Amino acid sequence: xxxxxxxxxxxxxxxxxxxxxxxxxxxxxxxxxxxxxxxxxxxxxxxxxxxxxxxxxxxxxxxxxxxxxxxxxxxxxxxxxxxxxxxxxxxxxxxxxxxxxxxxxxxxxxxxxxxxxxxxxxxxxxxxxxxxxxxxxxxxxxxxxxxxxxxxxxxxxxxxxxxxxxxxxxxxxxxxxxxxxxxxxxxxxxxxxxxxxxxxxxxxxxxxxxxxxxxxxxxxxxxxxxxxxxxxxxxxxxxxxxxxxxxxxxxxxxxxxxxxxxxxxxxxxxxxxxxxxxxxxxxxxxxxxxxxxxxxxxxxxxxxxxxxxxxxxxxxxxxxxxxxxxxxxxxxxxxxxxxxxxxxx
Amino acid sequence: xxxxxxxxxxxxxxxxxxxxxxxxxxxxxxxxxxxxxxxxxxxxxxxxxxxxxxxxxxxxxxxxxxxxxxxxxxxxxxxxxxxxxxxxxxxxxxxxxxxxxxxxxxxxxxxxxxxxxxxxxxxxxxxxxxxxxxxxxxxxxxxxxxxxxxxxxxxxxxxxxxxxxxxxxxxxxxxxxxxxxxxxxxxxxxxxxxxxxxxxxxxxxxxxxxxxxxxxxxxxxxxxxxxxxxxxxxxxxxxxxxxxxxxxxxxxxxxxxxxxxxxxxxxxxxxxxxxxxxxxxxxxxxxxxxxxxxxxxxxxxxxxxxxxxxxxxxxxxxxxx
Ligand SMILES: Nc1ncnc2c1ncn2[C@@H]1O[C@H](COP(=O)(O)OP(=O)(O)OP(=O)(O)O)[C@@H](O)[C@H]1O
Ligand SMILES: Nc1ncnc2c1ncn2[C@@H]1O[C@H](COP(=O)(O)OP(=O)(O)O)[C@@H](O)[C@H]1O
Ligand code: SF4
Ligand code: SF4
Ligand SMILES: [Mg+2]
Ligand SMILES: [Mg+2]
Numbered sequence: 001x002x003x004x005x006x007x008x009x010x011x012x013x014x015x016x017x018x019x020x021x022x023x024x025x026x027x028x029x030x031x032x033x034x035x036x037x038x039x040x041x042x043x044x045x046x047x048x049x050x051x052x053x054x055x056x057x058x059x060x061x062x063x064x065x066x067x068x069x070x071x072x073x074x075x076x077x078x079x080x081x082x083x084x085x086x087x088x089x090x091x092x093x094x095x096x097x098x099x100x101x102x103x104x105x106x107x108x109x110x111x112x113x114x115x116x117x118x119x120x121x122x123x124x125x126x127x128x129x130x131x132x133x134x135x136x137x138x139x140x141x142x143x144x145x146x147x148x149x150x151x152x153x154x155x156x157x158x159x160x161x162x163x164x165x166x167x168x169x170x171x172x173x174x175x176x177x178x179x180x181x182x183x184x185x186x187x188x189x190x191x192x193x194x195x196x197x198x199x200x201x202x203x204x205x206x207x208x209x210x211x212x213x214x215x216x217x218x219x220x221x222x223x224x225x226x227x228x229x230x231x232x233x234x235x236x237x238x239x240x241x242x243x244x245x246x247x248x249x250x251x252x253x254x255x256x257x258x259x260x261x262x263x264x265x266x267x268x269x270x271x272x273x274x275x276x277x278x279x280x281x282x283x284x285x286x287x288x289x290x291x292x293x294x295x296x297x298x299x300x301x302x303x304x305x306x307x308x309x310x311x312x313x314x315x316x317x318x319x320x321x322x323x324x325x326x327x328x329x330x331x332x333x334x335x336x337x338x339x340x341x342x343x344x345x
Numbered sequence: 346x347x348x349x350x351x352x353x354x355x356x357x358x359x360x361x362x363x364x365x366x367x368x369x370x371x372x373x374x375x376x377x378x379x380x381x382x383x384x385x386x387x388x389x390x391x392x393x394x395x396x397x398x399x400x401x402x403x404x405x406x407x408x409x410x411x412x413x414x415x416x417x418x419x420x421x422x423x424x425x426x427x428x429x430x431x432x433x434x435x436x437x438x439x440x441x442x443x444x445x446x447x448x449x450x451x452x453x454x455x456x457x458x459x460x461x462x463x464x465x466x467x468x469x470x471x472x473x474x475x476x477x478x479x480x481x482x483x484x485x486x487x488x489x490x491x492x493x494x495x496x497x498x499x500x501x502x503x504x505x506x507x508x509x510x511x512x513x514x515x516x517x518x519x520x521x522x523x524x525x526x527x528x529x530x531x532x533x534x535x536x537x538x539x540x541x542x543x544x545x546x547x548x549x550x551x552x553x554x555x556x557x558x559x560x561x562x563x564x565x566x567x568x569x570x571x572x573x574x575x576x577x578x579x580x581x582x583x584x585x586x587x588x589x590x591x592x593x594x595x596x597x598x599x600x601x602x603x604x605x606x607x608x609x610x611x612x613x614x615x616x617x618x619x620x621x622x623x624x625x626x627x628x629x630x631x632x633x634x635x636x637x638x639x640x641x642x643x644x645x646x647x648x649x650x651x652x653x654x655x656x657x658x659x660x661x662x663x664x665x666x
Contacts, residue, residue, distance in 0.1 A: 194397035199602040203612040224604030265536035267565035278536035
């Protein structure tokens with residue numbers, strides 16, 4: 001949780017109505033539709049959601065890395081007052097090198113196989129930070145050690161393919177932190193890692209984030225990670241933000257049927273009876289090619305009604321921090337669930 | 346030993362050594378992926394196998410499936426040495442379900458052909474009876490019969506994993522080796538597959554070896570758990586005793602690392618070093634000593650002897666026999 005004073009400042013990141021359409025041979029794929037969110041310095045936002053729900057696309061849009069073919073639209077997409085949708089390629093490059101950094105899902109796609117780990121780590125600083133090579137080298141070694149890589153100095157001369165997957169992922173994390181970014185986006189940074197290493201890396205990220213007062217967006221499938229790391233949670237389903245809110249509220253009082261379904265799917269150590277039947281969300285994510293109308297979760301939702309085909313209202317808490325999109329009013333499903341399962345929510 | 350007590354599957358002192366080359370001109374060096382492992386699976390049991398990546402879990406699974414021959418030691422099925430049984434006969438009794446439902450299914454074959462293949466290989470039945478078997482098994486794994494004509498690329502991850510399960514079960518095996526069967530799946534699909542595996546086990550009295558990184562999943566499904574570190578099983582116990590009172594410092598660290606979905610608890614400190622051991626040059630003494638928060642001088646030079654007791658098996662100097 002963020003305590004520092006700068007937290008009260010205006011958001012470092014502010015997105016309003018981000019939409020990403022992708023032309024495909026079958027028609028337009030409405031991959032991301034109307035995403036709005038704010039993030040302050042020192043805050044961590046976790047984005048969770050089904051695979052293909054648009055998490056990576058959203059982060060690539062923020063980083064200006066969607067490529068030429070895909071043009072994101074938004075009423076506003078500001079990083080510290082800079083409008084990203086209209087920023088030049090040059091501005092974006094500068095921002096990426098110095099103020100925003102991303103840790104990718106697949107480390108091999110962002111490490112260049114032709115350059116040594118050392119060259120790639122130091123490039124970030126010498127190119128954008130204007131540091132000397134000597135300083136950059138010292139910082140590279142410091143960060144490699146921080147992410148738990150032994151014999152850090154000797155790693156500098158190695159190539160990406162000479163490292164194991166876990167090591168490459170840690171190099172990626174070190175690389176993202178080289179320039180002390182103000183915003184860091186981590187796309188499933190620990191999914192491929194072992195649980196012990198995952199805990200260590202997340203602790204490290206959280207410590208560094210606090211130390212540098214970075215804003216962080218962490219994309220993950222793992223609800224355990226979300227609970228332990230997030231200040232705020234954004235739940236995505238089929239390209240839309242279906243629910244956002246403070247982490248404690250999302251876990252204690254999930255409001256959207258998808259969020260509630262997700263939380264029933266995972267065995268809770270010490271709570272779920274061993275071997276008992278777990279909750280499920282039957283069905284699959286619908287195609288987002290062509291016209292997309294109403295609530296896209298209706299093909300899998302146990303509460304679906306004819307009204308779910310029409311426009312879906314957004315309900316916001318009085319403070320405006322917790323909101324979700326559903327035809328049902330806040331609390332109406334919770335009361336019903338509490339009755340049917342006998343648990344308090 | 347009575348018929349009932351005979352483990353349906355047993356490994357006796359199994360070791361697997363690979364020869365690996367380091368660099369372009371490096372001399373090949375031995376890498377011991379599985380080091381003197383002994384395990385027994387009783388009928389109907391689910392043995393959960395956990396340990397960090399590269400510790401030898403999949404190698405162990407491949408040995409059990411007869412896909413790799415052990416360098417030394419024995420594999421026994423129903424008390425009979427594996428070498429004595431032919432591969433086809435073995436495949437009828439032990440079937441795998443792998444992690445990746447994308448790459449483990451042939452993209453050019455339709456679902457019917459994929460599921461019926463084992464029947465053809467073993468020349469079981471004719472085309473009519475095979476059709477019937479495939480329909481039955483699709484129903485069991487919760488897929489509609491019409492998917493028979495679909496191709497893997499037209500199915501979701503969860504559906505593909507159901508196809509993989511159907512293919513494994515069509516031979517009516519006794520033992521199923523599940524290597525990370527749900528880690529590539531979404532949370533919402535993972536629970537469906539776990540429920541299915543659990544149901545099938547009860548219905549058909551299957552025995553599972555269940556490999557997973559996800560300790561919550563292991564706790565939910567397993568009856569016994571084996572913890573592996575650098576090729577060795579360092580602790581083995583019932584799921585209750587392991588999750589309630591792990592004894593080996595590595596098991597303890599693993600359990601501490603589990604992030605339960607409880608906001609506000611923060612990220613636990615495992616008190617482990619991050620130094621991954623080099624499997625080609627494993628540390629002397631106890632392989633875990635460079636990372637162990639409880640390491641003593643003795644641990645650096647002397648390998649602990651396993652202790653067998655009522656709770657299971659443990660290999661650590663803190664629990665010397
Ligand atoms: N370059 C592209 N061209 C066409 N479609 C794309 C492209 N990139 C992504 N998509 C599609 O957009 C949707 C959202 O993709 P995205 O990669 O953001 O999902 P995700 O939530 O990150 O999923 P995962 O967890 O599997 O990585 C998917 O339907 C995907 O197939
Ligand atoms: N065919 C092979 N040749 C050489 N080394 C191998 C081979 N298969 C596995 N290994 C090595 O054996 C060890 C155990 O591998 P594996 O069983 O695949 O680990 P896990 O499944 O636990 O991730 C690793 O160090 C791995 O690199
Ligand atoms: S809008 Fe309808 S289908 Fe969508 S989540 Fe709410 S009840 Fe379910
Ligand atoms: S033998 Fe020593 S180093 Fe190994 S686990 Fe036990 S206490 Fe730790
Ligand atoms: Mg992604
Ligand atoms: Mg493996």
